Amino acid sequence: MSAIEFDGVWYSYRDGGYALSDVTFSVKAGEAVAIVGHNGSGKTTLLRHLNGLVKPTRGTVTILGMDTKGISVSRLSRSVGLVFQNPRNQLFAQTALEEAAFGPRNFKLKDPVEAARSALSEMRLAGHESRSPLSLSGGEQKRLSIAAVLSWSPRILALDEPTVGQGLHDKMRLLGLIRLWSSRGITVVIASHDVEFIWRLNPRVIAMSGGSIVADGPAHDVLSDEEAARSAGFRPPQLAEIGNALGLREIPGDIEEAADALTHLMRGVRR
Amino acid sequence: MTAAIRSLYGARGNSPVHGADPRCKLLLSLILFVSPLLSYGIIPLVMDYAIVISTAAVGRAAASLMKLQLPAVGISAVISASEMLAGYRASVAAATGLRFLDIVAAASLFYLITSVDEVGDVLAWLRVPREASIWITISLRFVPILARDLSQIAESQSSRGMGAGGFLDWLRGLPSLVTPAIATSLIRGREVAEALEIRGYYAGRPPGGGRWLCALGIAAAIAMTLTAAI
């Protein structure tokens, strides 16, 4: 059984126009998927379908075997944790611990404080438990907003632009965490513009444009696809651009491979 | 977004009423707003309501107006009922309820047929000092933004299970709506104050972020009321 299934989903705005046109795809449990696309491509709308904030105008969205149409957001959220882009629109508690415990309390978990504590620790906020969320730095607030969703252990995690505003180290740690979550069987869906990050993470990538899916496949294939890049409004990561320009059969996977390819080229020319 | 917000801030409506001089619209709305307060009989109150609805109809906004009335009808019924329980005559109780309905209708009408910059024009015509006028138009301008913030906050919190346990649970979670709403409004208020300083208002005067927080507070209150009316 797939964790997420979109079957012929259309979503229309009230004043006409479609945010999603005939979107069909499915995601297996434990899979990591990145959704790329320009603003207005439908990727945010797609994410919002995952926890029922938005219900399809036509077609069906099935989450863990449940049709989202009959289920409230708060009920679906027990299984689908959606981390929004702007932490400022959700932080309210006196302490980071209380903030992370909010979800578990709402879902009547057995030990909300313990769940909160372990989520904070996973996001490297263990030392900040008693600090006020509003006093944390931007990067810390972002990590707190993720911890606040991890704390009730949803089986599906959806993250909207998780790397915006994050420094190099935090991004690398997030990358490691996403891989860890996948290995635990948690399905991870991220919407992101950060092609370099997605390249390194190397998940499945769904590229969207104008409400439709224009490409769906492994990151190294989709992100280096110039056609997909054009429609979905992203620039292929630099390594992919180099690979394409040099006509390499295999896109370099990292800096050293790229340097190898270029060395080869230059030494070849020299001879 | 409610019809009120969309019409006050969005595309201008296309009707003789919308095209009328904004001072006229303000005056009309004021009259319709104030007269219920001065009337005692049921008949004048019903007439007032009829005028509101017909103006709305000419403005092709009758449907939107009725949508805005729904919560008001409920409250109006509660008001009338409590007056009757308190011992007032039925006709008096009905009049009070109707009065409330009229006021809400007149206010809604105003929202529906006027736009924010027209409000600015009227204030200028009334020779309201520029500062106060800006204060008012900025507050109005930020109502949809604060309403949007509020709906994002509500979405974030319900996505964390707020209300999963029923209405009482939801009530207990209210601070999770109010606190971020206030925090966001304060931040916006501060930045608006900065923007005004930069544009040369308050040149030479000591920094007064407080005024703008106040303005945004009012805007926030309006936004919350409007959103609650959804």
Add this chain to the structure above:
Amino acid sequence: MPSGCARPAVEFTKFSFTYRGSAVPALRDIDLCLEAGELHLIVGGSGSGKTSLIRSIIGLIPHFYEGDVEGDVRVMGESVAGSSIGDLAKRVGYVFQDPENQLLAATVGRDVSMSLEAGGTPPDIAEGISRGILRKLGVDHLFDRSPHELSDGQRQRVAIAGEIARAPRILLLDEPSSMLDPRATAELMAMLKELKMREGLTMIVVEHRLEPAIALADNVVALRDGGVMLSGAPRDLLGDWMSVAELKSAGVSTPPVVQIYHSLKHRGIDIARVPLSVDELLSEVRA
């Protein structure tokens, strides 16, 4: 570290600032000279002091945000401490990270005229000037629209229009790409480049990462913990292995092409010019 520059737009001399009520200085001992007519990229993570730095240029520090000031900031030769925000704003434009909060009027057109009218320009002339500026930025069709109906990219252009309406010589942009998708970011960068070239504006762009502004920057200043960690021309900085390592430790990643440049260098292959884009790298390699 920095020597005086030939034509300073902004000069910081041993400038430190601590917000009232804070124990830790937001800016420490800043010595900077920003040349007029150039695009300066100020980069740093959260808490590095980049927002405080630009506030100190427009005068929000110390006139709006009170606190302990040491040292001196000069904008076009005039002391910031000695001028009012209103005066400084005549020479400096400031585009907020969230432009929504600086679009104050009910319509786009009125917003752009607002600054002009506050300065005494009669409304009808102000309207003409507004239309002209909006046309220059490609958004004159939005003249009657309400700011909250606009897309992020459009809102940003309108905010920029509102700021350049005052004909400033310096334009500050706070994390302009943070709300935009790659397409809109590329358009913004092209617009900034044009503004710099056509109007000779000094641009000061604050970001938390090097891309995409690095390709346009004449000068890069990296901040860390409220102080200047590094500064210099992009190719000089990124061509220096130690600087790249320092940037990395401060959480600022370098573009893959620069990393490739260094990897090739380590193998004994020296490319003439530090590449700031894939095209540059490839043309160097193919040469």
